Amino acid sequence: MKAFMVERYGDQDGVHSGEIPVPRVGADDVLVRIHAASVNPLDLRLRDGAFKAILPYRLPLVLGNDLAGVVVQVGSAVTRFTVGDEVYARPRKDRIGTFAELIAVHQDDIAAGPATLTMTEAASLPLVALTAWQALVERARVRPGQKVLIHAGSGGVGTIAVQLAKELGAEVAATASTTKIDLVRELGADIVVDYREQDFETVLDGYDVVLDTLGGETLQKSLRVLKPGGQVISIAGPPDAAFAREVGASVFLRLAMSALSHRIRRRARRHDVSYSFLFMRADGDQLREVTRLVDAGRIRPVVDRVFPFDRTLEALEYVEKGRAKAGKVVVEM
DSSP states (O other), rough: OOOEEESSSSGGGGEEEEEEEOOOOTTTEEEEEEEEEEEEEHHHHHHHTTTTTTOOOOOEEEEEOEEEEEEEEEEETTSSOOTTTTTOOOOGGOOOOOOOOOOOOOOOOGEETTSSSSSSHTTTTHHHHHHHHHIIISSSOOOOOOOOEEEESSHHHHHHHHHHHHHHHHHEEEEEEEHEEEEEEHOSSSSEETTTTTHHHHOOOOEEEEEESSHHHHHHHHHHGGEEEEEEESSSOOOOOHHHHTOOOHHHHHHHHHHTHHHHHHHHHHOOOOOOOOOOOOOOOHHHHHHHHHHHTTTOOOOOEEGGGGGGGHHHHHTTOOOOOOOEEEEEE
């Protein structure tokens, strides 16, 4: 079958299309014929080798971290799915590879696709929806009346996080560029800060939770808009020791990651707030909750552009150069 894979870490030149064997289907696996897969910044970071010390993939590595498709085979122990089911998923981190015609996914990581969406729309959701869920529901435990700030509210994670935070009953603020303010408001943000015109830390204050998708100076400033006891959860800041434990890293790597995040954790303590790094994980049960919200009209995907499968490299370049206007970029098989 055809797939797009990393043959060497570095840049776009290391990614090529090629033929690979059809995946082996284990007892708990579901073999899915992929109809669409979305492009995520994570794909670019994996391509560049950013996580090779933590996630030691064997090259060549097929890229792609979420999908929508149809079940074509089930393992002997599979109880939740049958051939012909329309599903979507974010495969677990050691079994990625959705830029391909077929993939074997553990049944615990998969869910029936939302009935109200096309395959293309559904493929845009798993990674970003699980990221938002695990940040806001699982880790932050956002409650009605709390104040939540979402950075890059028009981005892949941001568009879903704004809607989910609003669904949880929060007062939602988001940052966005001038041309995307109306979209982010339509998604449910109560306050939208135009980062080109305003510094968010001068207009926002007393927040319970910040979801940081940008890192760097934005992360540093986010500490100052939190109220005492608040928390910033970052998918772009330095990894911490807790993340190292989650991925089973060695003691050496745990110490190294603790050192990497030491400065931001120390600054957070000075402000009487907390910092944590989030690397989302596969979770079929949480995806079922997302499906429920989507089919109830509470969350909708935002798709920026769709590329055919044979132009996957172009889709990666489009995301890498920041050309997406809002939401996700999807590849259709």
